[in-house]
Amino acid sequence: MIYLDHHATTPCDPRVVEAMLPYLTQHFGNPHSDSHEAGREVRRAIDQSIDSMAAILNAPRESVVITSGATESINLAIRGVLMHPRCKRHQVVVCETEHPAVLEVADDLSKQLSAGGQPIEIIRVGVHPHDHPSAGQVDLVQLRAAVNNQTALVSIMWANNEIGSVAPIKTIAEITHEAGALLHCDATQAVGRLPVDALASDVDLLTASAHKFYGPKSTGFLVVGNGNRRVRLRPQIVGGGQQRGLRGGTLNPASIVAMATALRIAIDEMESDTSRILTLRELLWGRLHESIDGLQLNGANWHDDSSVRLPGNLNVRLRDVEGEAWMAATPEVAFSSGSACSSTEALPSHVLLAMGLTESEARRSVRFGVGRFNTADEINSAADQLIASHQKLVG
Template sequence: RRRGDHLISVRTEHKAVLDPLARLGRRGYEVTLLEVEQHGSPRAGWLDPQRVADAIREDTSLVSIMLANNEIGVIQPLREIAVLCRDRGVTIHCDATQAVGKIPVDVQDLNVDLMSFTAHKIYGPKGVGALYVRQSRPAVRLEPQITGGGQQDGLRSGTLNVAGIVGFARALELCAQEMPAEPARLLALRNQLWKQLRHGVDNLQLCGPALEEAYNPSTAVRLPGNLDVAFGNVDGEALLLAMGDLAVSSGAACSSTDPGPSHVLLALGMTGDLARSTLRFGLGRFNTAEEVDIAAATVGAAVNRLRKLG
């Protein structure tokens, strides 16, 4: 806080960041939440680095931008944003929970100061995560939130979850081994699902950035396994109930207790009714082309049936 009380983030950020920022706002900090590209744009959800540059002030102490969005899969230009922050002497934190294990992530290449991620998003154990803290140019100094035994260099006291840590490390190793081929495989499955949904259901809208035809890590603007679709004239929750054992999500799975429309989709400029009609599909390691066929047929039948009911 020595630099100032101004914090910057994005309206589409995860609640795990937005809620702590709101709490800090109630304690005297000033929080600026930046706008993103709107629904219908081929880069919907994307944050223009110039918006960050324009928002940084002399009293800005932290910028927090997620690398990839959990709902619409948009990949933010963290490298360019980090350069802006470094040039202005502002610490930058990156929530990379949705990106690590799904796309190549290199903290040195991204040039971030802090990066958080977790195990359960990459098939690792629940209840364990990691925070990368830059140790040079200059080192980032953190004040511990949990004190006591002085574990983890005094940054987070408490008995370590050794089994969880080992499982986390192994999950990362497996993701790294699969990385050259897995993103391209998931992208092909995702595009197959979108094609079949469009064939079986009328008046669909894609939420988030356009779908790439081929995976290129240097130019990708969307996670390869992510698909978020607005069906219109149907309620997403009712659609979930109509699909039996098919595992999909309406909005953010982490906000399942919030009955309102997704804050991410509303930030894209979508109406509440349209946002409520969306389903989010997350394709992963164990999904197959046959399962995509089944999913597309199941969703299509359920949507058409509910639309007929009015």
């Protein structure tokens, strides 16, 4: 199996596994037991891990809240702001291409009342269409028009998980703060792949998941405040009072040490990883494009400016075959259709539809995500298989 689905998840780096193992066996104390050294030594390891992550993210150390991953962080950020008793505003602005973890929280909130007793209103802003140079990026004119003195929170992702588009976060933060609102940024696909600086970008709430940067699954964090303004959150998980009451429950030392190790490696090796992954994506795109008639790129073209798109991301559209059929015909390559699975029904990607593609075009699209451990041999072998299976399908 050649794994080319690194936006879905990444394997744990062996160095990460090595760092976390002692915290499952030797150092097993409860980090919240401070009456003995078994607990205190584990607490110190957690504190060092949080210090290290905060320094990398340029965020105050007390702003890092450990969660079970991006979905929980997003829930805490969005519900937490809107449900805080002192939140007087009732609107949330999101982008149409957000991950379902954001869109579904927003939809759920739209059935509830704000702390001030008004129905919560969700405003969705669009993105630039597929033939625009900034295809898939949030439309800042629409954003400016949507944000006002009733907006409590804007939630816009740093980098899109399907088409890899990278948002102009600093400008989004300026627009948000001019209206006196807070900015939550789902940086799940960006952390570990791009330099993410909470203070320089002026993001108020920042979400990440360790398994997207070669750490373990079900582990993540939420940065709550960058030191520039006060962020009030109503906790979503209570009981035990851990993490200053913001998120109850015993911390998992092994996964926190692992997440910090994974982030440190990602930062130290970002330059070399990025340049290798860019070369491999180019190889994959070049091979498929030259051999598959009518193959189109979905999303921004990176050839003039590689910063517009996540380094390993490739999303392509076939002229004549559905993505699901291509995947089924290429079982030795792991890649995904641009669709999100909702129960039993595979829906066309809401991201591609938001960019103006038709349902049929969206169904003929697939996503590849090249990662740290892929090699040129693997990319060539995957391309051979993909070209051959496509050829078989078109007859």
